[in-house]
Amino acid sequence: MGLHIESRPSDSPHVERVWRSRSSGVAEMTAVAAQHWDLVVWEHRGEVLAAVQGPETRASPAPVPEDATFFGIDFALGTTLAHLPPGRLVDSSAPLAAATDRSIWLAGSALRLPDYDNAEFFVRRLVRDGIVVRDPVVAAAVAGRSTGVSERTVQRRFVATTGLSRGAVQRIERARRAAVLLQEGIAAHDVVHRLGYFDQPHLAHSLTRYIGRTATQLAAGGPTVPLSLLYKTADGAPS
Missing domain, CATH: 2.60.120 (Jelly Rolls)
Structure with missing residues (x-):
């Protein structure tokens, strides 16, 4: 079921x-x-x-x-x-x-x-x-390689090819990483420090917006409504 x-x-x-x-x-x-x-x-x-x-x-x-x-x-x-x-x-x-x-x-x-x-x-x-x-250019920026263009150009190309700003992409990615860590049993205060959130309220706001769960719900494995795909990449950083 x-x-x-x-x-x-x-x-x-x-x-x-x-x-x-x-x-x-x-x-x-x-x-x-x-x-x-x-x-x-x-x-x-x-x-x-x-x-x-x-x-x-x-x-x-x-x-x-x-x-x-x-x-x-x-x-x-x-x-x-x-x-x-x-x-x-x-x-x-x-x-x-x-x-x-x-x-x-x-x-x-x-x-x-x-x-x-x-x-x-x-x-x-x-x-x-x-x-x-x-x-x-976007592929190089995502991989952390030199793009050979200005940061303004990178930002413009990001929006053109993803529909999102580079900052929005990073915020979504960080929230997904946080959700996976919490599901693995990592304490919320450790997730805050590991991923660079300001504090636990900042983490809570991000999780509510991007994941639709609280830290407690993710750690407990509830509620019963399932989540769509969350996963860890090979380097340990979920998308």
Whole structure:
């Protein structure tokens, strides 16, 4: 019973993470804030649907269809759909029209729907066809490398390619890191110092806005409404 989520990292520079889930006996989840846009495919009662989901700037309740399966590709920061920048999708989504029962229309092309195991192959085709593009300045900034341009240019490119300011991306990322640490049993005051919050009220405000939970709820594993995807990256820093 509940929302069962599985995810994996990706070796593609265009992909942050690939995930899949299934629902059983749950009608609602809390969608936590997310700095990435993603392609989501779900199947419910024999119907297959797909959409592009934009970045989300705060936690919000989201309905969960009964006995549905979901699959998603979270795209890396700085990666965009050439015809549909994330800035147009902040806190919203765009449905994708079906070409057949297992393919979709995307940027004028009929594409067979990917799955959990072949997501990177699907993304390589999107890149090859110029449907997905990547801003090297934003990619360098995210990786902590020299961008070769001014900070003002980096900020402008961040907004253009992610739909969010660099500061907003960092605040969302920090809240997600805090949530994972609290779920692992790290005390709130230690999370404050580890992640650079001013104090516990500052942490509490961030968690409420971006995660939709208090520190106590995260530490206790409640309430019963499930959260959307939270995870640790290889270096220990969740996205």
